[in-house]
Amino acid sequence: MFAIYKRELRSYFVTPIGYIFCGMFLLVSGLLFYFTTLANQSTQSLGEYFMYMIFMFAILIPLLTMKLFAEDRRTKTEQLLLTAPVSLTGMVMGKYLAALTIYGCTFLVNTVNFVLLYMYGTPNTASIFANILGVFLIGAAFVAVGLFLSSLTQNQLIAAVSSIGLNAAMLLLFFVVDSIPFEWLQNVLAWFSILDRYVPFMNQTLSIPAVVYFFSLAAVFVFLTVRVYDKRRWS
């Protein structure tokens, strides 16, 4: 598993995709941060900033995950991974953690932004921490979504576009759910609505059920990816 993790990590930086991801992440995030807080001279609008971040992740993270399995499938190198003495879970986790590492490190660098707030004002530390945790976990779930959809195709573009679609759908449910006429359908779809779970974080509370939910979302998609490979062997 560690070998696969290392190779994936390395491949992000021998191809431009790792640099593009980090660059775009920091650029867009920096601009959003400037316009929502610094330009407004207020820390009250931080919630708005985090909300924009979530939508940015929905689009940006699929760029990071699209190649994870699709590329191996196209070049047949997956045959190497699947005939090596590594378990399916080990293989999938290696790739998931590699993408998560790139995303996590960039995220960490990005938190430098908040230092500025402390230099010029007195922001609400609890609120910032709650939001950082919530947004990070949503991103981690998006990585799992991208991982899963990448395992279904050998075309990276299809993997990326379908991941963006699914991420966006889960976010937009927040606005759609209330206008659905059937209560049972409302309940089902509300379960998938990511932003509904995010509301408590915006109100400066750490919601344990929401944290568990985001973890489960990531786990479900990682598990589904393992199942995809298991099933492919048998059919």
Add this chain to the structure above:
Amino acid sequence: MIEINGLSKVFGTQRAVDDVTFRVEEGEIMGFLGPNGAGKSTTMNILTGYLSATGGTCRVNGVDILENPLEAKRNIGFLPEMPPLYTDMTVKEYLSFIYDLKGCTFPRQQHIREICDVVKIGDVYDRLIGNLSKGYRQRVGIAQALIGNPRVLIFDEPTVGLDPKQIIDIRNLIRMLGKEHTIILSTHILPEVQAVCDRIVVINKGKIVANEKTEDLVTAVDGSRKMVAKVVGPQDEVLKTLKGVAGIRSVDVLGKRDTDSISYLIESEERVDARKPLFYTLASKGWPLVGLEGMELSLEDIFIRLVGEQRKGRNTKGGKN
């Protein structure tokens, strides 16, 4: 070393592999022969754990590939039809990655260097795999299979797309590796198995049609021997006399190929050596035998005969139904 028992694989409605059973003993080089689409690659993919079988079992070194896949895979080095290479890595990085992937415990640099020497890729050690020629890529693929010193090596069509010089090099390499490893080699090129393998398993349409030692395969398919004799003497009388020799089934005149001798195609009875009686008979008549040449069936003939027989067998079956 390798035991395959009643293996079958169904893709949708198509039976790609149908009740295949064979064994490969320790230290043997087995040729796995069949036309394109016969089920060679499928069988190998199952054996290496890439696909799962619909039925039957595969054991490598006594370990079942389904029950204990990690242990079984540790004993196998696999070169698939398309070498699984990461083109954005150098040979060194790639082999080092494979070393980690297989969880080897030998001294890393030394182990990788030794393998590079064996497959002769030392001079491209620091080059990107994407920039290597087909022949070198194939070698890197073989090096990949060798890492970790697995006892069983499985090569799926290792010489496809190489030039004649490279083909000979790869064959020599396989023959050399056969001294220390058990090898399964799939191919549809007949001289290749004849040159390299101890045992040949022929597969067609998912079924095994022959499983013999290389030298036995010829007699197993066709017990009778054919030879061409050149005799100086009157054609009609020679023909009549030859037909009377014990152990000779049929004689045909091939025609005058030299200035004074005439060539005859002689087919002997099954498992009978008719050469000595032939010689004495001709000598007693005073007709000099100036040439005698055995005609062995080539593997091509055998192959076409085996595959053809199966087809014929099916047709007659179908006709009766």
